[in-house]
Amino acid sequence: MPFDKFQEECGVIGIFNHPEASNLAYLGLHALQHRGQEGAGIVSSDGRKLNIERGMGLVSEIFTRSRLKRLPGKTAMGHNRYSTAGGSHLKNVQPLLVNYSLGQMSVAHNGNLINAQYIKDQLEAYGSIFHTTSDTEVVIQLIAISKYSTLADRIVDALSQVKGAYSMLFMNEKELIAVRDPRGIRPLVLGKLEETYIVASETCAFDLIEAEYLREIKPGEMLIINNEGLHSSFPFARMERKACIFEHIYFARPDSIIFGSTVNTVRKNFGRALAREHPVEADVVVPVPDSGMPPSLGYSEESGIPFELALIRNHYIGRTFIEPEHAIRHFGVKLKLNPVREALQGKRVILVDDSIVRGTTSRKIVKMVRDAGAREVHMRISSPPTTHPCFYGIDTPTRKELIASSHEVEDIRRYITADSLGYLSVEQMMEAVPSRKDGYCMACFTGSYPIRFPEIKRNQLELFP
Amino acid sequence: MPFDKFQEECGVIGIFNHPEASNLAYLGLHALQHRGQEGAGIVSSDGRKLNIERGMGLVSEIFTRSRLKRLPGKTAMGHNRYSTAGGSHLKNVQPLLVNYSLGQMSVAHNGNLINAQYIKDQLEAYGSIFHTTSDTEVVIQLIAISKYSTLADRIVDALSQVKGAYSMLFMNEKELIAVRDPRGIRPLVLGKLEETYIVASETCAFDLIEAEYLREIKPGEMLIINNEGLHSSFPFARMERKACIFEHIYFARPDSIIFGSTVNTVRKNFGRALAREHPVEADVVVPVPDSGMPPSLGYSEESGIPFELALIRNHYIGRTFIEPEHAIRHFGVKLKLNPVREALQGKRVILVDDSIVRGTTSRKIVKMVRDAGAREVHMRISSPPTTHPCFYGIDTPTRKELIASSHEVEDIRRYITADSLGYLSVEQMMEAVPSRKDGYCMACFTGSYPIRFPEIKRNQLELFP
Amino acid sequence: MPFDKFQEECGVIGIFNHPEASNLAYLGLHALQHRGQEGAGIVSSDGRKLNIERGMGLVSEIFTRSRLKRLPGKTAMGHNRYSTAGGSHLKNVQPLLVNYSLGQMSVAHNGNLINAQYIKDQLEAYGSIFHTTSDTEVVIQLIAISKYSTLADRIVDALSQVKGAYSMLFMNEKELIAVRDPRGIRPLVLGKLEETYIVASETCAFDLIEAEYLREIKPGEMLIINNEGLHSSFPFARMERKACIFEHIYFARPDSIIFGSTVNTVRKNFGRALAREHPVEADVVVPVPDSGMPPSLGYSEESGIPFELALIRNHYIGRTFIEPEHAIRHFGVKLKLNPVREALQGKRVILVDDSIVRGTTSRKIVKMVRDAGAREVHMRISSPPTTHPCFYGIDTPTRKELIASSHEVEDIRRYITADSLGYLSVEQMMEAVPSRKDGYCMACFTGSYPIRFPEIKRNQLELFP
C-alpha cells in the first residue's frame, strides 16, 4: 500500500477572524504537540492568497519569527503530524495546499481513510497524478474533479466517497470549513475568543490562547465559517457515534475535555475501577510515567495504598538519540526511566500503566523495579487487553505484534515476569466513562470494527519516490 | 520549581578503562542532561592522543554515531554545560582541551571560581593569552606555567591558587584525575563497572550504565586513576564541609544519591516538615511540576489531604520556542503549564513548589489556579526564602531581583495573591536532611558565605570577543 | 503567467546500459554546467524502480558520493537548470518524476513551450492538479491522461498538443526516450561508448566520458532506446529546420559540435567576417571574456591587428556575492573584469563581444578600458543587433529592455560611449555558418518567429505556492 500504513494521530487547529491568526495557530499547535512530533505546518489567508510554512520537527523548532511573519491574514490553520516509519518526508507534512480550478485550497486531516488506495487506483487510471503518500491527497483529488461549483459542495461530494475516520479542516481564500466523520471517531471541538472562532482537536489548545470552549463539533457535522458567521449542517447519512476510547485512555492530554468529558477525570475513574476489579495487598502504587499518572492516583485513592513517584522520567531523550553500538546494547526503556531505589527497596509494588502493546517495555520496567529491590511487582493496566490493530488513526502495531492478540493474561504475566497482572475489563471501562451511552469505538479491545473494508487487490509497499 | 528560575550548573562524567569509554560517557551525559542543556562535549584517549567532540544543544542532538566513533580509546570524560546569557559560544563548551609542554590535557569543571578574574589579570600581565570566557581556563593556564613535572602535581599547584566551588575532572593521555574542592560544595561520586572506574556528578549516571555506586569522592580529595589503580590523596588544607543544600532542594535528580542521601527521600521529608510547620485546611495538594512533585507527596502524606496532579506540564517547549509578537503577549508559564479545571473547581488548593525566586512565576501560577475555579490557593515552599545569590555555580539572579531579599513573607504572599504562604524554615530544613551534621552551604538562605571574596578592582563583565 | 516566464536554456544527458550510468550522467552534467547553474538532478533506473536526487546549486555541490550511490542501475538521465528570477524552487528542478497509471516516468526538458498556460487552464478545468510552475509538467499531465497504452505512444500523443522548442528526454523503468521538436530549435546529439548509448545537449559531454560522437538527433526525431536497441521514428509533421543561431553565438561551449559544426570555428568565422565588414585602424584587439575570445581571435587574424588579453576575468564571483550597501555602489562588471592598464595605455583598442543586450554592461566596459588609458575604443559585436526576445528557451529580457529594439546603431554607440560600433550583419553571419542552408531561427535578430502563439486570456503572475 503506497500510503503510510496508518496515517495515525495528528492535531489540528483552525482560527477564523483574528488579526494574529497564524500566531494563534502556532500557539495551538504547541498545546497540541503531544498529538504529533514529526512535523507541522500552518496555512494562512489574507483574503486573497494562501501562504504556507511547513517543516520537520517540533513546532518550536520549525517556526521562527520570520516564518510566522510570512503567514499574514486573519484566517489560519495548522497541523501537527505524528512520526511514522518510512513515510517521514516533508511532502507529507500537512496542511496540504494546492491550486485547482476554483483557486487555492488547503486541507489538514486528523484520522485515517480506509479506502484511500482503492480510490487512488481508480483516479490514476483516469490520469490523476499523486504527489504525496498521504491518504489525505485522495480527498483533494476528489475535490479537484468534482463538478460542484463551491468548495463546500465539493467537500461533501468528495467525503461521501471516502470511508474512515476524519476530523478535517479545509481553507480557501475566504472560508474555514471543519468536518467530522459521521461516527465522530476522532475529537474536534469548537471555541470562541471574542469575535474569533477556533476549532481544535482538544480543548487544551483553547486554554493557552484563553479561548472559551463552546461545544464538540458533532459527528457528521460540517461547519462553514466565513464572514457571514457560522453555518452548521449534517450533509452525510447519520450513523451511530463511535468515539475513540483510546483518546481517553492514552492519547489526549489529561487537561483536555474531549467527547464531553475531562480526560484526567476519566483516567482516574479507570484507576479506581481497576482497584476494585483487581485489588492486591501491597505497600505502594507507582505510576509508569507519564500516562500512568492519573489512573495510579485513582488506584491509590480507591485502595488506600500510598502513591509514590518511584520511576523518574528523563525528558531530554530527543528524537535523534542514538544507542551506542556493540557491547552495551538495548538500553530501551532505561534511557527514559530510572527507579528511585530507596522508594522501592523491600516493597510490594503495584505498577500502573495505561496499556500493554508488545509487552517488551512492561517486561523491562518490571525487571527494573525488581532490580531496584521490590519484593513483589503487581502490574495493573487501566484498559482491557489490546488485541486488535487500529485502522482509524492510532499508531498500533500489526495484530501479530500485539501480545494480547495471541496470549492469555496469565501468559502475558509470565512474560513480563510480574507477580500478578490485572487489566481493566471492557465492562468496567465503560462504567467509568461518563458519556458511555453515546457510543465508543473499542475495536482495539474487541475486534468489532465499525467500518467495513473495501477489497484491495494490489499490495504494493511503497510506490512513490 | 517548574522553570529555570535557578539555572542549573553542569554535569561531569569520567570513565577509566572500558573498551567503549566514550559510549559510556555519552550515556552518562544523557542521564545528567538536567544539569546542563546548552552544550556538551566528550574527550577520549586511546593512550597516545586525546580526541574531542563538542557541540551546542542536547547530548542527543550533538552526538551522532560517526562522532562517537571519532572518540576511540578506553578513557573518556564528558561535560554538560548550562546555558547562561551572553557567554553562549561553542568555545566555552567543555571539556577544554589544550596542548602544553607536557603534551595534552583536558578539563571538565562543575562549579564556579570566585577569584578567576583576579588571577587572569595577573596572568595576562605576564603574557598569557586567554581564549575562552570560562573561569576554567584560569586553571589550565596555571597548570601550563607550573614548574612541577607531573600533571597531578601541577593540578595541586594550580588549584591551591584558586578559590571557589569545583568538582573537576582532568585527563591526559594516560590518566583520569578527579578533584573535589575542600568544602565539597558540588557533588561528585565514584562508581565501578567490573574493571572500569567511573566518576560522575550524580549516581543516576551509574544506573543507566549499570555501574555500582561505591562512595562519594570526599571534600578536598584528589583521585588519580591510571593503570596502577586508584590513588586517593588530600593535598589541600582541610576545611569544614559545605555541601550545596540547593542540590537537594532543586538541582539533582530525585533518583540520585548525593552527599550520601537519596534526593527523593530528602525532598519528601522537606514536604512532610512543611506540612507540620505550615498546616492549612484544604481539599487538595497540587504540585508545581516537576520539582514540586516529591515535597507535595510528602505534604499530602503528612497532612492526609489528597494529592492531585492538577497542573499538566507541556514537555515540548524546546529551547527555541518563540513567543509571537504584538497583541498576544507574555504567555510565560502558560506555555509550560495548564490546569485541569475539573480537578480544581471549587476546591481549597495547596500548591507546593520548591522555591520562589522573583515571584513572577508563582504569581502567574496562583492566578492560573484561581482562574480554573479554585476557592482558596495556599502556597507552600519546600525551602526557606531565597535571599542571597549563589557564587558557587548556581545561576541565581542578582540580589536585587530576589523577591525575598527585600520583602517579608506577608508582602510576597500579597504579591503572588495567595491566600496563605508558608516557607520551610532553615531549622526544619536541617532537621529533614539525614546527613545534616556533615555541614551544608545555605548561603542563599542565610547570606553566610563560606568563602571570602578577593578584592577586584576592575568590573569587567565580558572581556573576550 | 504562473509558469516561469521563459524556461530558458538547460542541459540534458541520458545514459543507457552502463553499470555506472548515474556516474556518467553526473560527469556529463559537469561538462554541461555552462547551460544551467541553478540546480541539477539525476534519475536512475535499476530496471524495476526509478530513483532521483536533485538539488539547488552546481553539480559539484549537489552530488556527494553517497547521493550518487543512491542512484543505482544501468540507465540514468540528468538535467542542469538555468537560474531564473522568481521561479527558483527545488520543486522546479528537473528531472521531474511521477507515478501514474503505467508506473513511473521521468522527464528532462531543454527548451520552452509556448502554449503551456493554455493547456494547463484546460486541464485544471477538468480536475488536474499542477504541482510545479514548470511548463514541462503540462507534458506529464497530458501523458497521464492519454489513452494510449505505452509511454512512447503517450509521449507522441502529448507532444502533438504542445507548441514550442524542446529537446526532451523521458525515462521509465525500462526505456530511455529522446525527442527533438520538429524544428530542431535546441541541440541534441547521440553518442556511443562501447555498448552504451548516450544522448546529450552538446558533444562536450561525450569528450569527458570518452564517448564517440555518432550524429545529431534530427529535428522531429524520436529515439527509443531499450534492450532491443535503438529505434528511430519521425512521428510528427515534418517542418523546416530552425536551429537556434544563438547557441553558436553565445550559449554552447566552443569545444562542442552542435548542429553539425564546431562552435569555436563558427565563432572565429564570425570574427573574421566582422573584421571584413567593420574594419578600423587600431593597435590591439581585446576580447571581452569569455565569449568574446574566439571572435576576437578571428578578428585579429583577419585584420592583422595584435590580439591582447587586456581584460582579466575574476572567476570566483560565485552565485551569492553581495554588493555592499550605501556609498560604494554598482560595481557591476568591475566585480568580474579588470583591465591590464599597461596593455591599454595610449592604445587604439578594438573590443570584441558576442552581443549587446541592454547596453549597460558594454557602456561600463568601454568606460573601464578608456579609464585604463585607451586612446580610442572601437566596439565590434560578432552578431546582429538583438531586437526581439526569445520565446524558445534563451533567457533574454523583454523587448522593451533590448537596447537594439528601439535604438539605431549610432544611438547605441553614443550610449556606450564607443568611438565606433559595428555589428555583424545577418547576411554575413549566415555566410559564416557552415551549415547555413539547413535553416536557423534568427528571430532575436529579425523578429521572424517560426512558431505562432496561442491566444492567452488570463495574465496571472504567479499562482502557485
Add this chain to the structure above:
Amino acid sequence: MPFDKFQEECGVIGIFNHPEASNLAYLGLHALQHRGQEGAGIVSSDGRKLNIERGMGLVSEIFTRSRLKRLPGKTAMGHNRYSTAGGSHLKNVQPLLVNYSLGQMSVAHNGNLINAQYIKDQLEAYGSIFHTTSDTEVVIQLIAISKYSTLADRIVDALSQVKGAYSMLFMNEKELIAVRDPRGIRPLVLGKLEETYIVASETCAFDLIEAEYLREIKPGEMLIINNEGLHSSFPFARMERKACIFEHIYFARPDSIIFGSTVNTVRKNFGRALAREHPVEADVVVPVPDSGMPPSLGYSEESGIPFELALIRNHYIGRTFIEPEHAIRHFGVKLKLNPVREALQGKRVILVDDSIVRGTTSRKIVKMVRDAGAREVHMRISSPPTTHPCFYGIDTPTRKELIASSHEVEDIRRYITADSLGYLSVEQMMEAVPSRKDGYCMACFTGSYPIRFPEIKRNQLELFP
C-alpha cells in the same frame, strides 16, 4: 599552469579611515580571491572594540549582508587563506584576534615563518598555550610576553625573533600596522582613496575599489597608520631584497603591479624570451589556461606562429567535485580542460605552460592534445625547471615529488611524451624582468635559499588537536 600545482599562499588587505571599511575589505578580498580559497575573515574596529567574522569557503559564500553589518567601524583588515592538506580548520582562518594585557589585537599574515616550531617549543616550556596550528600564532605569543608598552614596539620585538617571509597586517582598536620582511619576499602595496589608506597584497584590490596605487611597501618597512597619519620606519637590520619570482611566473593576477612591474607584461616577456631560446617550427601556439595565456601570446608574437585557444577550461569545477568511483577513474585534468578537436587536428602544436611540478598533469595534457589529432606536440615552459621546494609561503610538494629535482630535461620530455620540451633559463628569465637588478628569490630553481634554517630536533607535523 592550469591547476593548483603550486598552491597559492594568502592575500591580505587593510583599510584605514573609511566609513565602510569592512565593505572595502570585503571587495578587496574578492579581488584577491585567487591567493586563497579555503577561508577568509575580516576584522573591523569601531575605535573601541574589534569585531571579527570568519568562515570556510569563498569570500562570496562567507559574507552575507548581515555579517558585514556586524563589522562596524572605520578600520578593517581581511585575509584570504589558501587550503592546505591537514590544517583545514576554521580556527586557522585568519585574521587571528586575541585579548592580551594591552587590550585587543589582530593579525593577518601572508608568508611563512621557518623557525616557528623552534620558538613554539621554547614558549610552551615556559607555559604558553597555543590554540592554532598556524605559525602566525608564534608572533602573537611573542607580542603578548613582550615587555614593551606599545603594540608597535612589541611587534618589532616579536618579529626580530622570527625568520622567514612575511607581509603582515596588525590591528588594535586605534591603529593599522603593516610590516614586510627585510628581504621583501612576499608583495605588499600601498594605495589611497581620498582620505583612506589601503594596504594589499596586489594592486588588483585597489582597482576594484577605485583606489590609487601609491607605491610598494618596501622590504623591512613598518608602516603605522593611525589618526596622526602614516608613519614609516625600518626597524630591522637591512638585507638584500629577495622578491619571490614565482609571484610573477604564476601566483599574482596578470592585471596587478607587484615588485614594481605589471605581471602581464612580465609574463609576455617570459614568452618572448622563451620563443627566442627554444624556437620550433609549428602551426599553432596553444596556451594551457589560465596562467599559460600571457606567455603563449608572447611566444606567438615573437615567433609569428598563430595563437589558438584550443584548450577550453571548465570553470565550474568547484571545491567539492567528487570523482565517481570504480570503473571510470582518474579523470584528472579532463574535468577542467577539453580540447577543440578541429583546431588541433593535423597540426604541429606548441603548448605553453608556466611550470611543470610533478609532470603528471603535463603528461595528460600532451596526451589529450595528441588524441585530439595533433601531429606534433612541443611543450614550452615559461620558467626554469622547478628543482627545489619553497619554504617561504608557496605550497610546493617535497623535493622528491618535483620531477625536475631528479630528472634531466630529456627524461622529463620522454615522461610527458612531448616531441620537444624547452624551459626558459634562469638567465633569460632574469633578462625578462624589468626590475631584475633589485634581487629575486629563485630558490625553487636554484636551491640557493636566502634564509638559513634553525636546527630543529623534533619533527612534528601536526601537534595540535
